[in-house]
Amino acid sequence: xxxxxxxxxxxxxxxxxxxxxxxxxxxxxxxxxxxxxxxxxxxxxxxxxxxxxxxxxxxxxxxxxxxxxxxxxxxxxxxxxxxxxxxxxxxxxxxxxxxxxxxxxxxxxxxxxxxxxxxxxxxxxxxxxxxxxxxxxxxxxxxxxxxxxxxxxxxxxxxxxxxxxxxxxxxxxxxxxxxxxxxxxxxxxxxxxxxxxxxxxxxxxxxxxxxxxxxxxxxxxxxxxxxxxxxxxxxxxxxxxxxxxxxxxxxxxxxxxxxxxxxxxxxxxxxxxxxxxxxxxxxxxxxxxxxxxxxxxxxxxxxxxxxxxxxxxxxxxxxxxxxxxxxxxxxxxxxxxxxxxxxxxxx
Amino acid sequence: xxxxxxxxxxxxxxxxxxxxxxxxxxxxxxxxxxxxxxxxxxxxxxxxxxxxxxxxxxxxxxxxxxxxxxxxxxxxxxxxxxxxxxxxxxxxxxxxxxxxxxxxxxxxxxxxxxxxxxxxxxxxxxxxxxxxxxxxxxxxxxxxxxxxxxxxxxxxxxxxxxxxxxxxxxxxxxxxxxxxxxxxxxxxxxxxxxxxxxxxxxxxxxxxxxxxxxxxxxxxxxxxxxxxxxxxxxxxxxxxxxxxxxxxxxxxxxxxxxxxxxxxxxxxxxxxxxxxxxxxxxxxxx
Amino acid sequence: xxxxxxxxxxxxxxxxxxxxxxxxxxxxxxxxxxxxxxxxxxxxxxxxxxxxxxxxxxxxxxxxxxxxxxxxxxxxxxxxxxxxxxxxxxxxxxxxxxxxxxxxxxxxxxxxxxxxxxxxxxxxxxxxxxxxxxxxxxxxxxxxxxxxxxxxxxxxxxxxxxxxxxxxxxxxxxxxxxxxxxxxxxxxxxxxxxxxxxxxxxxxxxxxxxxxxxxxxxxxxxxxxxxxxxxxxxxxxxxxxxxxxxxxxxxxxxxxxxxxxxxxxxxxxxxxxxxxxxxxxxxxxxxxxxxxxxxxxxxxxxxxxxxxxxxxxxxxxxx
Numbered sequence: 001x002x003x004x005x006x007x008x009x010x011x012x013x014x015x016x017x018x019x020x021x022x023x024x025x026x027x028x029x030x031x032x033x034x035x036x037x038x039x040x041x042x043x044x045x046x047x048x049x050x051x052x053x054x055x056x057x058x059x060x061x062x063x064x065x066x067x068x069x070x071x072x073x074x075x076x077x078x079x080x081x082x083x084x085x086x087x088x089x090x091x092x093x094x095x096x097x098x099x100x101x102x103x104x105x106x107x108x109x110x111x112x113x114x115x116x117x118x119x120x121x122x123x124x125x126x127x128x129x130x131x132x133x134x135x136x137x138x139x140x141x142x143x144x145x146x147x148x149x150x151x152x153x154x155x156x157x158x159x160x161x162x163x164x165x166x167x168x169x170x171x172x173x174x175x176x177x178x179x180x181x182x183x184x185x186x187x188x189x190x191x192x193x194x195x196x197x198x199x200x201x202x203x204x205x206x207x208x209x210x211x212x213x214x215x216x217x218x219x220x221x222x223x224x225x226x227x228x229x230x231x232x233x234x235x236x237x238x239x240x241x242x243x244x245x246x247x248x249x250x251x252x253x254x255x256x257x258x259x260x261x262x263x264x265x266x267x268x269x270x271x272x273x274x275x276x277x278x279x280x281x282x283x284x285x286x287x288x289x290x291x292x293x294x295x296x297x298x299x300x301x302x303x304x305x306x307x308x309x310x311x312x313x314x315x316x317x318x319x320x321x322x323x324x325x326x327x328x329x330x331x332x333x334x335x336x337x338x339x340x341x342x343x344x345x346x347x
Numbered sequence: 348x349x350x351x352x353x354x355x356x357x358x359x360x361x362x363x364x365x366x367x368x369x370x371x372x373x374x375x376x377x378x379x380x381x382x383x384x385x386x387x388x389x390x391x392x393x394x395x396x397x398x399x400x401x402x403x404x405x406x407x408x409x410x411x412x413x414x415x416x417x418x419x420x421x422x423x424x425x426x427x428x429x430x431x432x433x434x435x436x437x438x439x440x441x442x443x444x445x446x447x448x449x450x451x452x453x454x455x456x457x458x459x460x461x462x463x464x465x466x467x468x469x470x471x472x473x474x475x476x477x478x479x480x481x482x483x484x485x486x487x488x489x490x491x492x493x494x495x496x497x498x499x500x501x502x503x504x505x506x507x508x509x510x511x512x513x514x515x516x517x518x519x520x521x522x523x524x525x526x527x528x529x530x531x532x533x534x535x536x537x538x539x540x541x542x543x544x545x546x547x548x549x550x551x552x553x554x555x556x557x558x559x560x561x562x563x564x565x566x567x568x569x570x571x572x573x574x575x576x577x578x579x580x581x582x583x584x585x586x587x588x589x590x591x592x593x594x595x596x597x598x599x600x601x602x603x604x605x606x607x608x609x610x611x612x613x614x615x616x617x618x619x620x621x622x623x624x625x626x627x628x629x630x631x632x633x
Numbered sequence: 634x635x636x637x638x639x640x641x642x643x644x645x646x647x648x649x650x651x652x653x654x655x656x657x658x659x660x661x662x663x664x665x666x667x668x669x670x671x672x673x674x675x676x677x678x679x680x681x682x683x684x685x686x687x688x689x690x691x692x693x694x695x696x697x698x699x700x701x702x703x704x705x706x707x708x709x710x711x712x713x714x715x716x717x718x719x720x721x722x723x724x725x726x727x728x729x730x731x732x733x734x735x736x737x738x739x740x741x742x743x744x745x746x747x748x749x750x751x752x753x754x755x756x757x758x759x760x761x762x763x764x765x766x767x768x769x770x771x772x773x774x775x776x777x778x779x780x781x782x783x784x785x786x787x788x789x790x791x792x793x794x795x796x797x798x799x800x801x802x803x804x805x806x807x808x809x810x811x812x813x814x815x816x817x818x819x820x821x822x823x824x825x826x827x828x829x830x831x832x833x834x835x836x837x838x839x840x841x842x843x844x845x846x847x848x849x850x851x852x853x854x855x856x857x858x859x860x861x862x863x864x865x866x867x868x869x870x871x872x873x874x875x876x877x878x879x880x881x882x883x884x885x886x887x888x889x890x891x892x893x894x895x896x897x898x899x900x901x902x903x904x905x906x907x908x909x910x911x912x913x914x915x916x917x918x919x920x921x922x923x924x925x926x927x928x929x930x931x932x933x934x935x936x937x938x939x940x941x942x943x944x945x946x947x948x949x950x951x952x
Binding site: 258 | 353356357358359360361362363364366368387406408409410411412434435449451567568593594595597598600601602603604605607609610615629630
Binding site: 140243271 | 666671698
């Protein structure tokens with residue numbers, strides 16, 4: 001039985017302050033030039049006035065830009081490696097949208113599969129996701145086509161929904177329930193509040209204007225995989241930067257590099273992109289030196305490979321790739337224009 | 348078959364290398380070296396185990412990591428071996444290391460040659476250049492368990508006599524009456540009295556029987572692409588052709604995304620694949 | 634502002650070039666999948682050429698797509714873009730006879746980020762943006778607001794002194810007389826800071842850089858097949874996005890572009906985390922102008938600036 005409460009807009013700061021006592025609270029902010037999740041400054045909670053979604057997705061909380069895997073020193077006895085101590089502090093991500101929360105579940109599939117990734121997992125188990133359902137989807141959003149919605153609570157521990165002068169606050173997971181039971185700032189929600197929230201949620205779903213049909217997409221991609229002229233056409237205007245992949249909440253490819261420091265050195269992990277021409281480069285050959293192969297790989301990895309491995313499309317329809325691409329390359333257009341097998345047979 | 352061996356992870360962390368010490372360096376060719384090494388930790392040194400075909404991620408701390416198969420046989424455990432061709436930053440750094448230097452090792456990763464399916468069969472090893480390294484582990488493995496296999500044919504070639512690797516193995520195999528080793532070089536050379544011809548052509552001439560046989564192939568991509576059609580001509584089915592693929596790798600454990608061919612990760616589902624599997628890849632980019 | 638009525642002339646030119654086999658492909662702009670957005674159109678199909686547009690949002694520097702293309706290409710180029718093409722010709726990346734330049738005289742492109750800031754409304758909620766003389770009319774929320782063009786054009790458009798393409802085969806529209814450049818407050822503000830302050834400023838800015846390399850990917854002058862940032866023998870900088878390596882990348886890139894950068898502004902526009910990259914590249918551009926009296930892409934017969942040396946040149950640049 002989930003707990004349902006509410007919080008007034010003017011008390012949001014108080015709520016975050018209360019949670020700040022037990023967690024590092026991360027909330028949307030525009031201070032760095034582009035909207036991102038940063039440590040809440042403890043002063044104002046007015047970000048809900050402008051916040052729709054961030055530029056940098058919250059995956060960077062689990063997969064940071066710079067992750068030290070280990071450092072090393074060397075003396076007469078040889079090398080000594082040291083992994084950084086795991087971060088014990090619990091983090092609370094406030095305001096995460098359904099697309100980004102669901103993405104966490106998709107990332108888990110890779111990082112919890114087979115070999116355990118201790119860096120990711122340590123942070124993952126210390127995170128609480130307090131989501132905020134969308135009242136104002138972007139024109140580029142297409143979450144409803146991918147089994148999600150502006151009010152999908154998958155992956156969240158608590159979900160907030162906009163109501164007049166505040167938010168309805170509902171627990172989603174056991175952890176969310178526990179947290180809400182121990183939160184004093186929350187107020188009782190009336191039946192009217194609950195009904196209003198539900199209306200708002202339905203209204204938001206109606207606002208999603210971008211829709212694609214992903215039925216059988218995995219098979220369609222498998223079939224047109226070798227259609228070079230199709231992919232050449234699709235990839236023509238792509239400039240092979242890394243924006244779509246680095247800002248995608250479900251992309252996780254990373255690079256590992258060593259550095260030498262005054263004390264010895266360290267090995268770092270950082271996000272990487274399959275869009276880069278050097279991504280698969282070997283001394284002998286580069287299987288994806290051509291741009292159209294990289295574009296094909298990216299689309300297929302999300303819509304054909306992940307479904308084959310984990311039964312889920314690795315995309316939550318957040319639309320960042322569409323609104324941030326410098327040439328407006330649009331994955332929904334690509335998916336809608338896949339050559340179908342009937343057409344191929346007719347030739 | 349995939350490998351889920353997690354017995355040898357340092358502190359349970361698959362990204363953390365073990366410290367190993369180089370014990371011997373053999374200069375196979377001007378740009379290829381074999382390194383013999385052992386783990387610094389005595390317990391790990393004793394307990395470490397792997398299967399032919401598996402690889403490790405070897406670190407030169409401060410420079411980087413690179414992927415190499417374990418080229419020694421699991422039946423000869425006094426030390427471990429890997430072979431390195433000098434082609435880039437990390438391999439160059441490895442080549443500059445002296446005996447006694449410390450390196451990092453993560454592994455063993457990847458799947459292995461399907462020994463159970465090979466038992467009782469004729470083995471035809473086809474290799475070129477440094478491609479002999481992963482096969483070498485299996486060849487010595489088979490020789491050490493000789494009665495488990497029927498005929499063993501080895502066809503190995505390189506560009507020139509100087510480019511032949513593992514001279515000491517070639518000598519031993521040519522002397523071994525229980526197997527048939529043919530060594531060839533691509534073009535005539537005044538210092539060479541043996542066979543001359545490209546490996547696929549020599550294979551065709553040798554014409555090993557496909558009945559109850561398995562061919563294990565490894566070498567430069569161009570050699571592999573010409574070898575498969577020859578094997579096909581000789582009557583080998585795609586299931587009877589096995590190879591080991593090479594891709595750019597970083598994590599080695601199927602997480603960083605780099606080595607995928609469609610929905611197959613070379614580091615986890617490979618690097619050993621049959622040609623039948625390769626033909627079924629959704630992607631032709633192998 | 635770019636006049637939209639010349640679109641038909643452009644479409645006709647493009648279709649004729651394709652039909653007569655004079656070019657293998659055309660590169661221009663078509664309507665994008667988001668409001669007030671255009672996207673590059675690269676096609677050899679005459680029917681697809683019908684989709685070409687000219688409007689106040691055609692921001693991309695299409696010359697970026699020229700390097701490595703085989704055969705002949707017709708390309709739509711604004712003032713700054715045509716200079717990039719000339720720069721590529723100087724660098725031998727493109728042959729003059731392989732391009733048919735469809736020049737678009739341009740008085741400036743509307744920066745949607747500025748419109749969003751001024752109206753407080755995200756672009757997907759804006760109903761219409763239209764031109765009214767030298768004013769820009771923005772309709773939203775059932776109302777309208779008017780802005781001077783100087784308030785909503787891109788910064789580099791405000792600094793532009795070559796609105797008419799310097800090199801073209803066909804001019805689509807009337808040549809435009811250059812207007813005096815508007816002062817660059819952001820750059821001047823930065824120049825007034827002390828070096829130590831500036832260093833902290835850049836440290837903060839580049840701690841956000843995610844090394845997407847979009848700045849490099851959209852830049853026509855960044856055409857190296859293997860960028861120095863991807864070199865590992867020697868390793869000039871770490872691929873890991875430490876702020877120091879990020880800043881080093883951008884400073885080095887700006888220096889590499891000296892004499893090639895035409896201040897098209899694409900790098901700054903493309904940056905997803907809004908790092909003010911033009912503060913570095915425009916500074917380089919101004920230094921090149923001051924020291925060498927040179928602006929990139931004005932004369933295709935010029936040798937590349939950094940590859941030419943006259944013995945009479947001042948030597949105060951050398952340490």
